[in-house]
Amino acid sequence: MKKFVNDPNQFVPEMLKGVALANPDTLRYVPEYNLIMRVDAPSDDRVSLIQGSGSGHEPAHAMIVGKGMLDAACPGDVFSAPPMDYVLETSKMLASPKGVLHIINNYTGDRMAFDMGKELAEAEGVQIKTLLVDDDVAVADSTYTIGRRGVAGNFFVIKVVGAAAEQGADIDELVRLGEKVNSVTRTMGMALTSCTPPAKGTPLFDLGADEMEMGVGIHGEPGRRREKLADANTIVDELLEAVVTDLPYEKGDDVALMINGLGGTPIGELYILYGRAFEQLEARGIHVRRNYVGEYCTSLDMAGASLTLVKLDDEIVNGLSAPADIAIRTF
Amino acid sequence: MKKFVNDPNQFVPEMLKGVALANPDTLRYVPEYNLIMRVDAPSDDRVSLIQGSGSGHEPAHAMIVGKGMLDAACPGDVFSAPPMDYVLETSKMLASPKGVLHIINNYTGDRMAFDMGKELAEAEGVQIKTLLVDDDVAVADSTYTIGRRGVAGNFFVIKVVGAAAEQGADIDELVRLGEKVNSVTRTMGMALTSCTPPAKGTPLFDLGADEMEMGVGIHGEPGRRREKLADANTIVDELLEAVVTDLPYEKGDDVALMINGLGGTPIGELYILYGRAFEQLEARGIHVRRNYVGEYCTSLDMAGASLTLVKLDDEIVNGLSAPADIAIRTF
Amino acid sequence: MTDYPLGQVEFVVRTIADTAVANEKYFGDLDAVVGDGDFGYSLARGFELVIRDWDDFDRTDPATFLRKVAVVITSRIGGTSGPLWGTAFLRAATAVTSKSAVDGPTAVAMLRAASEGIATRGNASLGDKTLLDSLVPATDEIERQIGLGSDGPTTVRAAATVARSTAEETAKLQARRGRQSYTGERSIGSVDPGAVAVAVIFEALADTWAV
Amino acid sequence: MTDYPLGQVEFVVRTIADTAVANEKYFGDLDAVVGDGDFGYSLARGFELVIRDWDDFDRTDPATFLRKVAVVITSRIGGTSGPLWGTAFLRAATAVTSKSAVDGPTAVAMLRAASEGIATRGNASLGDKTLLDSLVPATDEIERQIGLGSDGPTTVRAAATVARSTAEETAKLQARRGRQSYTGERSIGSVDPGAVAVAVIFEALADTWAV
């Protein structure tokens, strides 16, 4: 395993500690509950936004805590939903008179932990609502599964809801806004390589030298199908076809386009994907008004990328363009 | 080769095109010379800052063109200095009455290309000065080599000089400032894995499963020595010892600390390194006043990291905290 | 089982905990085939805490003991397994409330309660390719053996045999719950990690069951 | 060489270009050992352009032709090789200025001028583990063969043999120039890519030299 790691069981706590040390003026780390929170939260004037999910998706979510985005993140271990306890304690610590909003990606484990944590926190007087993100088009919404998975699209939901929360919007308004953003957001990802969880020490799955996994999950779950490795343009075209036809996005639509790296792919390659996606969208008459090229929701060290579209309107654009102050920054 | 690539020979142009498409309001791409430039450059009020080097180090340098940083980048192919022609034409296109500043990393190929390009451009009336970056402590300054290599420290030189250029500083002042920043900046990097240039298609060198390369160059050049793979803390301590003792940085110093990912290492791991480096510096009485955790100067898809320290004073802090508007951004 | 004041209840819990810790890698590798590989890690980290706090659990009666263990599991195991296994222990506790010892029929009632808790919490039915697919048939077998008048070791060994064979048979099923379910038909061909974990636990019990 | 209006000069340039393109991978792999792996790519991309523009070069005389080729190489080959090889071609051009054909002694003068240009531009001396370490001894051998009255094919073959053996001997040297030099003593044990490229070019010339 070629990783910067000391004790694999301390991988997540050491990472969180690093994030807090790098942002002493804005973030606080509570080791008991894997909690990263704004130093100025909870606030009486603001609904508290909490996101929890497995770790290994950084910068999601521990590194997007800050003014204008999350009030707190309580990540679980790598690729595991946080224990119910973390949800409960985080909800209590972040309790605001305006309420607490749980923003969760649609996975069984996360939903169970948040459901149980919510119930217990409510019993202690905390007001809580839930926002589910399920933007992944790779997995069909069938009667068997619990529905689509939540992936990189959570960035857009959190960004828009975070901007409104910062303005003092009430919790029902935030739920409406978040559900709206989620409803116009679609993503599909693919993997060129597997990823290696630190505690496992070996790749999660095997991909042949000439294979790729289309529709891979952000926890390395297999996707739609394994295909023969293709060139960058072919990959973009396939992702785009799946995403565009799903909502569908139509001629004349204004969209945000995200090319999200999965952790092991350098940014130069992401811009190659971006160029192709931009041109293909223009050819379909779909206009890219905002773009996001980089890492937003990763799968540890996986080489691969996901493509997200968000259909824009004025309300969403306002939220996306609002300032925010999080750990991920350039200067 | 697990990469997003179409024709490997078009890797760099396609990437540059993507960058320009993602920043239509601020950047222009001139394919003939691999040139990415600000749409508002050259300006009569501003010295033009140009950086050229091999590609494969993204975001350096094509993605740090913009207000407050570079006016243009003319990257060569992956890991190859740009041809002299690109330097010449870029210098001519960016000619400002206040002059053109070449910021280059200290490598033979880059120096030759820039020397020749400068000579020819000067013959056509362009005023040019040169700023050399050579922050890498891995390679000793001997009579044989042309001296230290320039690596991730170039970010700091460009950031501070870029801020001053934006304020209208004249070219001699920029040279003074850049040389000062360079003189208090030191870096050392290390690799957990090799990297794979797209045109080569196979890893540049072989590293055993239990080996790492200390002091690796950003073009995958071998470093000080190959060592047995160690844990994150041990690696940080070794990098830090080399960097701290080189200037040396001393008790009571205020510093900026950069943990730079080499392209294949996820940001979660970088924060583990940051936490350790921060604590070890504090233990030495050296105070981290600014931090930079992420990718600034990479080696394609190499897993690895470099550690940079900059000794701060008010002038440098001013330059580092000035705003800038480049392709790499979060929103 | 002489070390355990609460006898078989404690012995069973301890065996589950030891088995979970000892099989971290095996269970994780099973989950990596079509899942996300965290099953072994999640169980091991949670049951490690059960072992750490072992001496401090309130042992007033089996129900109290099981309830305390359930809290640790629910609150500290991440992933889907924390809520599922925690619920199972909680429901088993409820089934033994106010009894000071566990006889055969009570054991069956506890196992049934645990299965129903998992089914409810996970919205899962038999055949969905989950741990229920070995836990339920193994429980049926225990009930059958008790009806036949078998002794403890015979009963537990028979349950282990059934758990193993039904766990192996989950390979034929398509996953309809958990992360594996996203893969649709590709989940067919590999066994369910949860169902195998149940079999491994029953086998560990059978290997050491005394009376 | 009947296809070439300028005879041997053109034939040599064309052989260098063809060899560079054909050996892209080989030269790149050599550079990857202790350098940065771009040598093959850089040469190939540059000489590809020489081939592409082949018919359009001004062929007024050998010097003009070489100067035009030098501009393409200097301006379009990246890395260290662009400036070095461009300078070599430029200096060779100067050495043949105002001559309409190239005899033996002129060829030697051109090669000497090229080597000196490389040495100046790269601040390199013999023994620094660069292409000079095969180019200079090969030039010496050509001069010796001309002194012996050898014919063209014999002379070129002898030069190729010397270039190859001296290129192999660079493995013993520690690199003092170029990216390899950063590795210090670790560069000992592998041949210099530039020196080998010179040998491969001389061998290609020897294989096809007609008169």
Ligand SMILES: Nc1ncnc2c1ncn2[C@@H]1O[C@H](COP(=O)(O)OP(=O)(O)O)[C@@H](O)[C@H]1O
């Ligand atoms: N909804 C569910 N209901 C019942 N059992 C489930 C459910 N989802 C998963 N399981 C069981 O849990 C096991 C996987 O656990 P774990 O890896 O911890 O969860 P996750 O799928 O969230 O990664 C599966 O093998 C299966 O036996």
Ligand SMILES: Nc1ncnc2c1ncn2[C@@H]1O[C@H](COP(=O)(O)OP(=O)(O)O)[C@@H](O)[C@H]1O
């Ligand atoms: N300073 C120099 N002087 C002369 N020859 C050099 C010098 N540096 C490198 N070379 C030659 O160039 C070859 C490497 O070329 P190339 O890979 O294009 O350059 P770089 O070292 O910049 O990657 C070396 O094998 C050596 O023969």
Ligand SMILES: [Mg+2]
């Ligand atoms: Mg999981």
Ligand SMILES: [Mg+2]
């Ligand atoms: Mg090079």
Ligand SMILES: [Mg+2]
């Ligand atoms: Mg799992």
Ligand SMILES: [Mg+2]
């Ligand atoms: Mg090279």
